[in-house]
Amino acid sequence: MEKHLLMGDEAIAQAAIDAGISGVYAYPGTPSTEITEYIQKSEEAKEKNIRSSWATNEKTAMEGALGMSYAGKRSMVCMKHVGLNVAADAFVNSAITGANGGLVVVVADDPSMHSSQNEQDSRFFGKFAMIPVLEPHHQQEAYDMVHYAFDLSEVLKTPVLLRITTRLAHSRAGVAPRLITREQNELRLPERLTQFVLLPSIARENYKTLIHNQEHFKKAALESGYNSYLKGNDKSLGIIATGIAYNYLQENYPNQEIPYPVLKIGQYPVPNEMLQEIYDECDELIVFEEGYPLIEEALRGSLNIGKKIKGRMDGTLAFDGELNPVKVGKALGFPEPEKRPVPDIVVPRPPALCAGCPHIDSYKAINEVIAKHYSKGRVFADIGCYTLGALPPYSAINTCVDMGASITMAKGAADAGLVPAIAVIGDSTFTHSGITGLIDAVNDGSNVTVFILDNDTTAMTGGQNSAAVGNRLEDIVRGVGVAEEHIRVIRPLKKFHEENIQVIEEELNYPGVSVIIPRRECIVVLDQRMRQKFKDKTQ
Amino acid sequence: MKKDIIISGVGGQGIVSMAAIIGTAALESGLNLKQSEVHGMSQRGGDVLSNLRYSDKPIASDLIPEGKADMIISIEPLEALRHLPRLSMEGWIITNTNPYNNIENYPDIEGIISEVRKIPNHILVDADTIAKDLNARRSTNVIILGAASEHLGFELAVLENAIIKLFEKKGSKVIDQNITAFYKGRELAHS
Numbered sequence: 082m083e084k085h086l087l088m089g090d091e092a093i094a095q096a097a098i099d100a101g102i103s104g105v106y107a108y109p110g111t112p113s114t115e116i117t118e119y120i121q122k123s124e125e126a127k128e129k130n131i132r133s134s135w136a137t138n139e140k141t142a143m144e145g146a147l148g149m150s151y152a153g154k155r156s157m158v159c160m161k162h163v164g165l166n167v168a169a170d171a172f173v174n175s176a177i178t179g180a181n182g183g184l185v186v187v188v189a190d191d192p193s194m195h196s197s198q199n200e201q202d203s204r205f206f207g208k209f210a211m212i213p214v215l216e217p218h219h220q221q222e223a224y225d226m227v228h229y230a231f232d233l234s235e236v237l238k239t240p241v242l243l244r245i246t247t248r249l250a251h252s253r254a255g256v257a258p259r260l261i262t263r264e265q266n267e268l269r270l271p272e273r274l275t276q277f278v279l280l281p282s283i284a285r286e287n288y289k290t291l292i293h294n295q296e297h298f299k300k301a302a303l304e305s306g307y308n309s310y311l312k313g314n315d316k317s318l319g320i321i322a323t324g325i326a327y328n329y330l331q332e333n334y335p336n337q338e339i340p341y342p343v344l345k346i347g348q349y350p351v352p353n354e355m356l357q358e359i360y361d362e363c364d365e366l367i368v369f370e371e372g373y374p375l376i377e378e379a380l381r382g383s384l385n386i387g388k389k390i391k392g393r394m395d396g397t398l399a400f401d402g403e404l405n406p407v408k409v410g411k412a413l414g415f416p417e418p419e420k421r422p423v424p425d426i427v428v429p430r431p432p433a434l435c436a437g438c439p440h441i442d443s444y445k446a447i448n449e450v451i452a453k454h455y456s457k458g459r460v461f462a463d464i465g466c467y468t469l470g471a472l473p474p475y476s477a478i479n480t481c482v483d484m485g486a487s488i489t490m491a492k493g494a495a496d497a498g499l500v501p502a503i504a505v506i507g508d509s510t511f512t513h514s515g516i517t518g519l520i521d522a523v524n525d526g527s528n529v530t531v532f533i534l535d536n537d538t539t540a541m542t543g544g545q546n547s548a549a550v551g552n553r554l555e556d557i558v559r560g561v562g563v564a565e566e567h568i569r570v571i572r573p574l575k576k577f578h579e580e581n582i583q584v585i586e587e588e589l590n591y592p593g594v595s596v597i598i599p600r601r602e603c604i605v606v607l608d609q610r611m612r613q614k615f616k617d618k619t620q
Numbered sequence: 621m622k623k624d625i626i627i628s629g630v631g632g633q634g635i636v637s638m639a640a641i642i643g644t645a646a647l648e649s650g651l652n653l654k655q656s657e658v659h660g661m662s663q664r665g666g667d668v669l670s671n672l673r674y675s676d677k678p679i680a681s682d683l684i685p686e687g688k689a690d691m692i693i694s695i696e697p698l699e700a701l702r703h704l705p706r707l708s709m710e711g712w713i714i715t716n717t718n719p720y721n722n723i724e725n726y727p728d729i730e731g732i733i734s735e736v737r738k739i740p741n742h743i744l745v746d747a748d749t750i751a752k753d754l755n756a757r758r759s760t761n762v763i764i765l766g767a768a769s770e771h772l773g774f775e776l777a778v779l780e781n782a783i784i785k786l787f788e789k790k791g792s793k794v795i796d797q798n799i800t801a802f803y804k805g806r807e808l809a810h811s
Contacts, residue, residue, distance in 0.1 A: 086647060086655075195658055252656030252671075252682035253643065331680035406685040418687030420705045424735045426727045427701050430630065432666035433722065474724075 084255030089245055092220045092256045093159075093187055094119035096227030100183075101263035103154035104132040106142035108513065109542035110161030111196040112250035113189035117159055118545075129265065135539075137548040138484070138513040139164035143171040146184060150240075151277055153269030155183040155231055162190040162203050167484065167514065169206070175240045176210040177279055177287045181271045183231035184240040189250045192372055192403035196541075198464075198481070200401065202372030204349060207242040211291055213298045214242045214349040215307065216324035220254040222307075222347065228259065229305060237297055246371050246403065249325055299352045307347035308355055315340040319363030320413075321356075321376055322346065325404075326369035332406040333415055351376060360388065367412060368392035371404050431472060439536055439601035440467045442573035444477040446581045447503065447532070450589060459499055463487035463515070465507035466540045466603075478505060485514025491529045492522045500528040501589045509539040512548035516557060522594045523562040530588050530595045533558070534573075536603040544606045551600075558596045567591060573599040621651065621773055622675035624684040626703050629695035630720045631668050634761030637786060638693070639670045641765060644782035645774045646674035656682040665722050667699050693768045695747070695761050696720045697732045704739075712741040714768040714809075716760060718748040743767050743809050750804050759801035766805025 087095065094116045097105060107117040120126045120133045136142035139160040149156035158168070165172060165188050172186065188206070191197040207214035215230055217223035223245065230241040275283050302308055320339070322330045323346040330339065344359045360366065360380070365388050368377040377392040391397040397412045398404070411417060434441050444467075451457065462468060462478035463486060470477040480490055491504035506515050511533050522529050535554055539545040549557060558568050569588060571581045581599070588595035602610075625642065629635045639655050646653045657670040671684045686705050691712040694700030700715035707713060713736060719729050736742050747763040762783065769779055783802060787795045 084647075086643060086653065247658075248656055248682045251658065252654055254654045254679075254682075255647070255652065325682070328680045328682065332685060335680075336677070405683050406681045407687075410685070418685060419709050420687035421707065421709070421739075423704055424701050426731050426735055427698060428723065428725050428727055430665075430667045430698070430702075430723055432631075435665060 084257045086253050087220055087224075087256045088115055088251055088253050089217075089220050089223050089249035090115035090189070090251070091119045092224040093227055093243070093245070094123070095256070095258055096224040097157045097185070098123060098126050098129070098131065099259055099262040100228045100231045101155055101265045102131060102157050102231075103182075103265045104146070104149050105157045105159065106136050106145040107159040108136050108139050108142055108164060109539050109545045110139075110164045110189075111542055112191060112247045113159045113161045113164070113187065114542045114545070115250070116187060135545055135548070139168040140171055143168035143175070143186070146186075147171060147175050147178070150180045150182045150184040151271065153182045154266045157185045157187060159187040160189070161197065162188055162201050163197060163199065163483065164188070165203055165206055166201075172206070172240075173210045174279060176212045176291055177284055178277045179238040179287065179290070180234050180240050181238070181269070181276070182266050183234040185227065185230045185234060185243055186240055187243045187245070190244060190246045190372060192246055195247055198483070200372070202375065203242065203244045204375050205373060207244065207349060208375070210242075211295065212239050212242055213237075213301065214244055216244045216347050216349070217249065218324050218327045218345075218347060220249065220252070220256050223249060224256050224258065226307070226347070229307075233301055237294060237301070239291075239294065239298075244324070246325060248403065295350065299350050302348040302350060303352045303355065305348055308351065309345050310355060310358060311339070311343040311345060313338075313340050313342040316342060316363045317365070319344070319359040319366045320369070321359065321366060322369040323376065324371050326371050326409065329404050329406045329409040330369060333410040333413060346376065356380065365389035365391065367397065369398070369404060369409055369412070374400075432469060433472065434466065434469050434475075435604050437604040438466070439573040439599060439604070440470060440534055441475070442575060442578070442581075442601075443467075443505075443532060443534055443599040444470045444475045446573070446578060446585055447505070448475065448477050450582055450585045451503075454586070454589070455501070459494070459501070460503045460505060461487045461491040461494065463504075463506040463510045464541075465510050465534075467505060467507060467534055470505070483514075484510055485518055488515050488518035488522060488529070488531055491531070492518065492525065492527045495527045495529050496525070500592070502527075502529045503589070504529055504531040506531065506533055507540070508533060508535040508537070508550050508554060509547040511554070512557075516561060519558070519561050519563070519594070519596075526593050528592045530585075530591075530597060533596060533598045535598050535600040536606075538603045538606045540603045540605065544603065544609065554598060563594050563596050567593065567595040568598070569595070570598045570600055573601050622677065623673070623691075623773055624689045625672040626684060626689045626692045626706050627670040627672060627694070628692060628699040628703050629668055629761075630699060630722065631665055633668070633695040633720065634758070635668050635670050635695065638695070638761045638765050639672050641762075641779070641782045641786050642672055642772060643674075644785055645772070645778045648778055648781065649774060651676055652679050654679045654682050667702060669703060691768065691771055693764060695764055697729070697736060698727065701732060701735055707739070710741070712743065712768075712771055713739045714743040714764065714771070715745070716747040716764055717744050718746065745805060745808050747805065750808070751801065754797065754801055754804065756797040756801050759798050762798045762801040763805035766802040766807075767809040769802070769806050770809065
């Protein structure tokens with residue numbers, strides 16, 4: 082069968098198209114973005130009329146996907162791990178409603194925080210919601226698991242969580258897609274029209290069904306083949322390896338079999354009998370999991386009075402950071418390969434705002450006004466390229482916590498007396514989670530000045546369309562209740578610096594809610610657009 | 621046949637293209653391949669790294685273990701050194717000599733080059749100057765690839781085809797520029 086070179090993200094996307102989805106719902110977030118981008122660019126998806134444009138945030142995405150499932154069609158929703166926090170209300174409750182058309186939730190975790198603010202492990206979210214979780218260890222398995230996940234979802238009427246991590250998401254390997262693909266479902270309402278009505282009386286019944294289904298979920302995990310017990314002769318140690326950790330284990334035994342029994346995990350909830358078997362058979366266990374110690378913690382229990390369980394909790398492996406072949410090898414007692422140190426002359430090269438970036442002009446102006454009139458420590462920022470304004474030479478911002486937190490934290494600080502407080506948020510982050518916070522500020526008449534840095538795109542993740550740009554932003558801000566005269570649009574360019582300073586001074590001086598919109602297209606997107614234009618012209 | 625290659629540089633220097641050329645060559649040769657790279661935040665002028673592995677046997681890990689890479693191919697000399705712990709003691713380091721200076725405290729370039737020279741198997745190429753001479757400023761990465769080509773384990777025709785395939789859509793002029801750049805790099809590795 083012909084193999085295609087696909088990233089993990091792309092393998093999942095192609096599998097979803099082949100499995101007959103009618104729609105994908107997502108908000109961009111590294112390392113999950115490429116799943117949806119692949120479907121957006123796919124000719125096949127276009128022919129099949131698969132809906133794929135970006136959602137405003139992960140919660141609206143999750144709900145859109147749930148609605149499509151309600152209508153009987155297959156849907157997929159994709160996000161990064163912290164996106165699942167945003168979607169959590171819908172996600173956890175979707176376990177109670179259950180699915181109608183197949184519903185697969187793909188969440189890409191980012192251990193080691195390559196582009197994230199934490200390394201939370203979404204398997205815990207799956208456990209919390211009490212739904213099946215799949216964790217592929219390579220690209221082909223990711224492809225196959227998507228098909229399986231839709232089947233499982235429709236047979237057991239449950240959403241299924243597919244959990245991947247950065248390494249799988251952004252690594253390419255040969256993938257053989259299925260030759261026989263599936264048609265989309267017809268419209269088909271749930272058999273019981275109250276299934277999705279979570280009134281307490283109905284929710285209680287649905288929850289009982291979910292509890293009852295746990296046995297089915299475990300049975301599926303026993304029978305699917307994604308969990309397997311590999312025999313080994315040396316029973317002094319038993320190894321449990323989940324997802325991509327299994328690759329790092331294998332890497333330590335090139336061209337030879339692993340001498341110890343291995344329990345390879347790719348599907349949760351893990352059936353107890355599989356854990357029992359390896360526990361009984363071996364003198365001690367070591368657990369390799371990419372993420373938090375989910376299985377390890379379950380095995381140890383609070384009392385830790387059984388056999389020795391090694392892993393992240395006893396220090397055999399560091400608690401934080403992604404695994405790699407050397408960490409796994411060391412834990413197994415292999416000597417570290419000989420290597421050279423990084424020479425002392427090497428200095429870090431942190432990511433930085435691009436030359437010509439509009440945010441640079443905004444930050445220079447904000448910094449100047451603060452230096453002139455106020456004390457430092459009053460700029461509440463958000464998630465996006467402009468978070469890089471925390472680094473020298475700008476050192477312009479004081480917080481970055483979660484999507485939308487700039488406006489609300491500025492408001493809280495202003496409530497506490499830190500006035501004027503300044504919020505800095507991008508156009509896409511504003512529509513994602515900033516609007517509701519702005520309503521809070523307006524309702525309280527808080528002394529905040531909100532900068533909506535409008536660069537016409539979702540820049541950090543590679544220039545996806547924003548939910549609202551241009552005049553629509555002003556319309557939203559006006560609609561939320563910000564006074565017309567305190568909505569100021571400026572051009573973040575050197576030549577307007579003095580003018581901009583004046584606008585910022587005026588609005589910081591105003592003791593209520595002001596919104597300043599520095600508007601200029603992202604320099605990278607502009608460059609791409611110009612190149613495309615040139616190409617179109619010359620062809 | 622098994623090669624583990626680290627490709628490094630700064631965001632925007634053509635690391636992904638270089639990895640794609642080698643990856644295509646590996647696939648066309650019927651080899652297994654895994655290629656992982658860092659996206660997202662690192663694109664903004666930060667250091668970028670790609671792990672490229674190909675083998676006639678199945679490949680387990682997407683990441684090359686530290687101390688096991690057969691070579692580091694770098695489009696930027698400081699970035700070549702950053703990943704030195706990944707290189708095997710017998711490995712090759714093949715790098716451009718031209719700094720990409722987007723940080724205030726960029727170290728002394730002579731010091732960097734002399735660190736590279738400490739690695740017994742090294743190839744230093746002034747790719748920027750060649751690219752300028754060839755009037756192909758965007759082909760720096762392909763020049764470095766040419767300099768590394770002898771160690772990649774492929775016939776020249778296979779690599780040449782991979783270059784053609786990558787630049788197919790950009791027209792014959794770009795293809796020719798890159799083929800010339802490739803051979804110039806290869807020639808310089810020998811001088």
